[in-house]
Every structure is written in structure tokens, then in C-alpha cells.
Amino acid sequence: MKKLFLLSFATLAMVFTACDTKTENANNETTTDNTETTEEVKGTTYEGEKFTLVYPESFKETYKSEEMVNASSEDGAIKLDATFNDMGPTLDQLKVYAENYSGMMKSQGATVEEPNIDGNNLTIKSVKDGEVNMHFVVMKEDKIGVSGSLKYPEDKAGECEPMIKNIMSSIKFK
Numbered sequence: 001m002k003k004l005f006l007l008s009f010a011t012l013a014m015v016f017t018a019c020d021t022k023t024e025n026a027n028n029e030t031t032t033d034n035t036e037t038t039e040e041v042k043g044t045t046y047e048g049e050k051f052t053l054v055y056p057e058s059f060k061e062t063y064k065s066e067e068m069v070n071a072s073s074e075d076g077a078i079k080l081d082a083t084f085n086d087m088g089p090t091l092d093q094l095k096v097y098a099e100n101y102s103g104m105m106k107s108q109g110a111t112v113e114e115p116n117i118d119g120n121n122l123t124i125k126s127v128k129d130g131e132v133n134m135h136f137v138v139m140k141e142d143k144i145g146v147s148g149s150l151k152y153p154e155d156k157a158g159e160c161e162p163m164i165k166n167i168m169s170s171i172k173f174k
Contacts, residue, residue, distance in 0.1 A: 043170070044071070050084040051146055054170035056163060078152040078160060080167065088144030094122055094137070097144075101135060102126075121168060130154050134164050140173045 043054035049066035056073075059080065063070040067084040089097045098115035101124055105112050110128035120139035125132060134150045150167065152160040 043166075046071075046082075048084065050086075050174055052170075052172045052174070053082055053146070053167060055080055055167055078150070078156060078163075080148065080150050082146050082148035082167075082171075085144045085147050088137075088147065090142045091120065091139055092142075094139070097137070098122055098124060105133070105135075123164065123168075127154060132157060132160070134160070136164060136168055138168055138171045145173050146171050 043057050044059065044061070046053045046055065046061070046064060046069040048064070048069065053069060055069075055071050059071040059073055059078075061069065061071045068082065070079070070081045072079045094117055095115075098117065102112045102115060105124070105126040105128075108128065110126040110133070112124065112126040115122060115124045122135075122137040122139075124135040126135070127133075130153060132152050132154055134152075135147070136149065137147045138145055140146075150160060150164050
């Protein structure tokens with residue numbers, strides 16, 4: 001059942017990632033709540049019904065709804081998707097979720113690093129055919145709040161790995 005849920009979620013995420021509906025953006029400056037340091041990050045704020053998120057101002061929104069946003073770099077090499085999800089596992093089940101997601105990615109031929117669970121946050125890095133998929137989950141209370149991914153070519157890792165931390169720390173629940 002869990003694998004079916006993850007497979008359907010991954011399929012849905014891929015469908016919406018492929019969408020190319022243009023929407024207007026509002027550029028805002030936001031202070032992130034990074035655990036290491038607090039720094040001011042310029043970005044574009046997605047304002048959904050259940051959460052807000054700040055992504056790099058150089059990105060263009062490719063799809064948005066009340067509970068989901070997709071955006072990508074101007075050249076399309078870096079792609080972000082984030083979705084509110086209140087039907088996921090509890091905080092106690094996050095390790096099992098990570099194992100199932102990692103198994104799904106491995107079964108698709110990806111090399112998967114050990115999942116990183118830090119409090120209410122989860123990141124799982126996988127690589128397949130030169131593309132990195134940095135899957136993330138930010139929990140709200142005892143349920144998943146936002147899950148998504150940042151996909152980018154391996155040679156852009158230096159630019160993208162700090163970006164994922166800023167995006168995750170910018171998520172605010174309503």
C-alpha cells in the first residue's frame with residue numbers, strides 16, 4: 001500500500017512537473033530561518049492556500065495551484081516542485097517513508113544516498129543518468145506538510161545544494 005501511494009505520488013509529481021502554464025510572480029525579499037545562519041534571501045514567494053515558499057528570483061513559475069507549485073531556471077536545467085500533502089505518514093513513520101522512497105528510486109536505476117532526517121525535515125539525494133533528484137519533506141506537526149524535489153544536473157550541485165536548504169527553510173504553513 002505504501003509503495004502504491006509513493007508510486008502514485010511520484011507519477012502525479014512528474015505530470016505536474018511537465019506542465020508549462022505561465023503565471024505572474026511577485027518578487028519579495030524574505031528572511032529565511034536557516035538553522036546554521038539567518039540570512040536575507042531574495043526570491044519569489046509562492047502563496048498557496050496551505051503554505052508559502054520562497055524560490056530563487058531567477059526561476060520562472062511553470063505551474064501553480066492552491067496546494068502545489070512548480071518552477072524552473074530560465075534554461076530549464078533546474079526544476080523545483082513542492083506540494084502540500086496532509087495524507088502522508090506521521091513523524092514516527094518518516095523513516096519508513098524514507099526507506100520506501102529510496103527503494104522506489106533504486107528500483108528505477110538511481111543511486112541513492114542515505115536519507116537525512118533532521119527533526120521535521122527529510123532529504124533524500126538520488127542520481128540517475130547525470131541528473132540529481134533532491135527529494136525533500138518538511139513536516140507540519142505530526143503529518144507531512146510539504147513534499148517535493150529539486151532536480152538538477154550533477155555539475156550544478158555546488159549551486160543547487162545550498163538552494164534546497166533555503167527553499168526548505170522558507171516554507172511557512174498557514
